[in-house]
Amino acid sequence: MITTTRRQFMAGIAATSGLLATRSWAFNNNSHHSLKPIPVIDTLNSAETPVRLDLQMAQHNFGNGTLSDTFGINGTYLGPIVRVRKGQETAFELTNKINEPAAIHWHGLHIPGSLDGGPHQALEVGATWKPVLPIANPASLNFYHAHTHGSTGYQVYQGLAGVLIVEDDNSLAADLPKTMGVDDFVLVLQDKKLDSTGSVVFSPSNVNDTLAVNGTLAPTLQKVAPGLVRLRVLNASNGAFIKLSLSENQPMHVIASDGGFLTKPVSTDFIILSPGERYEILVDASHPVSLMTVRFDDEEIIAKPGIVDTTSKTTPVMAVALVPDKNKRGFTGSLPTNLSVLPAAEPKAAQRIRSFDLSENVPQRFSSIAPTLGNRCYGKNQIAMGINGRPMDMNFINEAVPTGEYEIWRVTSQDGAHPFHIHGCSFRILKQMGVTPPDYASGWKDMIYAAPGSVSELLVKFDHKADSKTPYMYHCHILKHEDCGMMGQFTVEDHATPYSAPVAV
Template sequence: MTAINTSRRRFLQQSALAAAMVNFPSVLLAGTGGLKRAATPGFNPDLEIEFIAQTAQIPILANGPTTRVQKFSATLLKGPQQALQQLPGNYLGPILNFQQGQKVRIFFKNSLNEASIIHWHGLHVPQHSDGHPMYSIEPGQQFVYEFEVLNRAGTSFYHSHSHNLTAEQVYRGLAGLITVSDGDEQKLDLPSGEFDLPLVIQDRSFNEQNQLQYVHKMHDRMQGFLGDTILVNGKPNAEFRVKSRAYRFRAANGSNSRIYKLGWDDGTPLTVIGTDACLLGKPETRPYIMLAPGERVDLWLDFSGRAVADKLVMYSLPFSGTLPGMAENMQKRGGMGMMHHALPQGGKFAIATFSVTEKVNDSPKLPETLVPFQRLTLQDVDNSDSPLPIAISMQPMRPLVNGKSFAMDKVMDFERVALGSIKRIRIFHDHEMHGGGMGMMKGMRHRNAQHEADDSSSGNKMGMGGMMMDMAHPIHLHGQQYQILRRVTDKVRSTDYAGVKDGFVDSGWKDTVLVMPGEEVEIIKPFQDYKGLFLYHCHNLEHEDFGMMRQFLVE
């Protein structure tokens, strides 16, 4: 980034923050906003951690030079040692192990040469600790996070969230895993210790000097970055040496835009015990698991009965239909300046090998039920007849949400929601290219009533431009997790959808959902506990940086 660009970005951010304080004074100036530079008197943390974002040289590939990365480093200042699990020689940040009810204070120091801020993806925290890009700090500055862990047991992760810088900073290493435990989980005999392992999946590209290569061509960025090397827990050619017993693997898609279809090479089904920051009510088995950027699944992988020296390979299995048809074809054979891609979106490739190295007989049994789960229904919402819209569209060179690009200091009327409310939200593709999303939204209530009567009348107007640019989008909502009410699939391409639909695990709490081209997803989301500005956006990180992001104002 040039000095001119840095100065301009700093000016724009400071201007946006100032405008936000004018537009939302009750939120930003009443103890929930403003840049937190120092610890709050009277907040007595159980955990205190110092985080530093900095550049580093890390050995990622087996041979040759080290790789220059951006890395989160952390030091435990107060609390149990197990709260911070270091990963030596790794570009990923340390694993944070939280307990429900803990009070946490984190001092974040920016030692990069550009702005940054951390988002605790999946944690339900106050606005000032959520990593909103308005709080991005400049090189040499400090930000203080303070929050209580309200989450139930599950898996989350943290990453950089500075607007226009998120994609490349995450790509260069600014991310790490979070686990939360609680009393309900501790009553279960789930694998723990050496049998509870991370499975952070990312894709990267390297040049001949082992340095990370990022995309800057507009065509590539509009589709999202795709690397040609798969890394698991920060390393290529991942192999896990396992015993003949059950393990818990916490799988997280830490890629910028790549979608994975996880499955065993021998066709053995996968068992899921948790999704997006929370355990399920009961285990679920799938032939494969779809995992979009930002999504997590807790997998119960049982190697009982396997012989020593057995090897199993977990693949990303083939699928199609997540990119516009023309882009998908160009990616496979090249065209319009796009190179043939060694690992196209939807291609088949190995993720990791699991080698059985020891025979044991003390494996835990898969529980029939896991944790208490309350299913939300339309009776719980206060807007059952008028769902809030999240209309996603891909206008040429301009990804939008609800017909708008991101603005830190603006919310639309329907984006203002009452604290304590539970909302029905409709996520869909907006094909009215001429009007963004707003012309379409005027008839929302009427079309929703038709939708209840007849699903076939629920489709968006299929403008040719919108259809040609349709692609899958992983939609992430900050704040509390939500539940998926239903998927409406009458407008999807059935042949493509058949290859992914059995991999969606929609029965648990979610914060990120993959919306396929032509698909509508309805969710029920609580807005409880905290006032403030909470983002919603596409978690294809290139799209997010292009402005495919908006925010709710909870007041």
């Protein structure tokens, strides 16, 4: 839920006095009249249950003074940050007050398929869903969002998305910045298209140059407590890959990936977040520093072993200056040495290998039935996309997986870089595009990129069940690809006979 107060806006302007001489991209490219802080998203604490989430029609001001038609969850755009505790059962109450069916999925949570909120669980208009979620994840940044068959891209873009933070004993005791809006910031990044009147409009096919952070277009300046600042970053874009770095290439310290803390901070010049990915980073804001963002679409990025190539494009689309303010009291500690204990990712533990080949085309016989499957494609002459030759079919189970057994999932792509996501689990990346992943991607993940001509492998185990009525999904997280059928379904059951549908040719 987003609300930008006049007080926050004025604070941003006040912070500029005396700082205009600072050499940073943000200051050189914006008049002080346009300086905008990062909006703080309201937090709902699971101590007050049920956690009520109302999906509603709205109009939202993205910070440019124009109202845009949106969907919001409790507010005018996006939903509140929901904070839950590991080990607690948390009751939710979701009501669909928009004008079309909508499913809400808990991306990242390890919960049974019956609670997962996938496309089989769309809420009809006016309906209420009361799931009680047993929180099993370690401390992590998760992403609840629309997952409605054929409409995921549209509904997420309109605002049906939010952050769910799991805390556990380790995270609560950790010596880390924890004061929201002072030394700890949630950043929900999304690219947006503006029409000639300044309204944000749905843009199904393209990736756009304007980035919104927490529902505000291109914030430019945030006052922070001097010292280490924690940024919890979610790329909630429909299709944009986002590279984050600091203005003078200072190191950023990655402390957590999709599924939780790394073992220790990993220092890096930059990170890349595909749509759906999350990272938490610590940034030294003892002195002003700007967070730079460069965006790529799936055709602009060039896969090279292990990582997408960022040399092809370097112009930032947004820079947010983090400016220390002595009046803000925040974290005074130093970089932690240990964050968590992760088990070794042991490929030998795997009992089988499954393969997933992602493609923007499917064989002719599936192209002809594609219009009956409820998938929605946006590209010119685009009829169906698929995995292993098959477009998403709500009535077809692609894989059957036994509970509690390690497997290697091998992910390849025939065209473009596809960020692959699996429901109901966290996994470990063994190989990303042929080589060991960057250290910051060595911990718990639920996203991996696949690119043509390379093999990516992950080690995964499912601890919860999903039957054929509410199976789990695996899919490309470029939402126009997911909506067009680049998705499949799998069940997880005790002692299941492992099954993979044959690759369709």
